[in-house]
Amino acid sequence: MLLRQFSTCSKTMRKVLPVDLKSKTKTISSQHWLSRQLSDPYVEKAKLLNYRCRSAFKLIEIDDRFKILHPGDIVIDCGASPGSWTQVAVKRVNSDGLNNKLPRGTVLALDKQQIYPIKGATIFGNMDFTVPESQKKLFDYLNGEKVHVVISDMAPNATGVRDLDTENIIKLCYAALRFALQISRNNASLLVKLWQCGELKILENDMARYYSNVKVVKPNSSRSDSTEIFLLGRNFKGLKDSLSTSVLL
Numbered sequence: 001m002l003l004r005q006f007s008t009c010s011k012t013m014r015k016v017l018p019v020d021l022k023s024k025t026k027t028i029s030s031q032h033w034l035s036r037q038l039s040d041p042y043v044e045k046a047k048l049l050n051y052r053c054r055s056a057f058k059l060i061e062i063d064d065r066f067k068i069l070h071p072g073d074i075v076i077d078c079g080a081s082p083g084s085w086t087q088v089a090v091k092r093v094n095s096d097g098l099n100n101k102l103p104r105g106t107v108l109a110l111d112k113q114q115i116y117p118i119k120g121a122t123i124f125g126n127m128d129f130t131v132p133e134s135q136k137k138l139f140d141y142l143n144g145e146k147v148h149v150v151i152s153d154m155a156p157n158a159t160g161v162r163d164l165d166t167e168n169i170i171k172l173c174y175a176a177l178r179f180a181l182q183i184s185r186n187n188a189s190l191l192v193k194l195w196q197c198g199e200l201k202i203l204e205n206d207m208a209r210y211y212s213n214v215k216v217v218k219p220n221s222s223r224s225d226s227t228e229i230f231l232l233g234r235n236f237k238g239l240k241d242s243l244s245t246s247v248l249l
């Protein structure tokens with residue numbers, strides 16, 4: 001019980017705890033993290049398959065089910081560090097490794113943190129996606145070419161204040177949506193990560209104005225005790241065929 005209480009203790013709650021309790025909290029939550037890592041089959045599988053983290057399996061599951069990544073596609077991965085989604089995207093848009101005869105895809109990976117190089121991907125590290133100049137760099141790189149898929153696993157640093165954290169992740173989702181509307185070709189897909197919250201339905205409705213098919217997805221590899229959820233929009237209608245674009249753009 002004690003373990004449970006401390007392991008769920010947020011950073012904010014820790015701030016008000018006395019010093020000896022703070023270090024106890026830290027120790028217990030590190031122990032909890034460690035035992036969860038050790039018993040997590042996806043952590044082991046990620047190591048075996050050389051993925052940088054277990055998140056890879058979330059994209060793998062979503063793509064196995066909805067087929068959003070195809071050989072030859074141009075993909076933008078927002079919030080890509082350490083890079084497991086980028087690894088998956090590179091494999092899938094180049095089919096088998098990088099050596100076969102199917103068309104070669106393009107994967108642009110960006111993050112406000114550093115991203116260690118990934119063969120087959122173009123890296124934009126230390127780049128805050130919400131800054132207009134960052135997005136301009138991606139537009140410039142593509143030189144007018146429109147993309148097939150935008151994926152965003154971006155998540156803000158948790159403050160421990162639930163409403164603030166929600167507001168921050170929703171802002172990132174809308175930044176990804178606005179960007180996707182401008183850079184996507186017709187029939188493109190957009191995948192964004194957020195947390196279960198009141199704004200989920202609003203975002204889903206906003207996406208449905210631009211994508212013919214919008215689904216809420218919770219892959220099995222997303223921890224069941226996490227409120228993390230994904231919204232997948234498929235079949236981008238193009239801006240001309242969408243309703244009231246001015247609200248978002």
Ligand SMILES: C[S@@+](CC[C@H](N)C(=O)[O-])C[C@H]1O[C@@H](n2cnc3c(N)ncnc32)[C@H](O)[C@@H]1O
Pocket residue numbers: 052053055056078079080081082083084085086110111112113127128129130153154155156157172
């Ligand atoms: C859950 S991690 C992504 C994991 C990644 N999909 C993978 O599979 O390796 C979330 C990432 O979002 C990034 N992020 C958060 N806000 C961002 C922003 N404004 N611009 C760029 N990246 C951001 C964080 O730096 C962090 O690396």
